Amino acid sequence: MSITKSYNKHTNTWYVYDTTYVFDETKNKKVQKRKCIGKYDPVTDSIIET
Known part of the structure; x- marks a missing residue:
């Protein structure tokens, strides 16, 4: 389990x-499963939960 960032x-x-x-x-083979947190x-370097 790891946390990744993606830019839209x-x-x-x-x-x-x-x-x-x-x-x-x-x-x-391995398959990637992602769940949006x-x-x-980037200004405050924090995660805003939705």
Whole structure:
């Protein structure tokens, strides 16, 4: 489990995700699962939960 940031250039917004990897037996490889935690504010360097 790790926290990742992603930038949406259309809305000019940073989003913060909780990222985990799960093994998919049908594909026989790891698959990324992400859950949105909230928005990231680069000015205050904080996470705004949604």
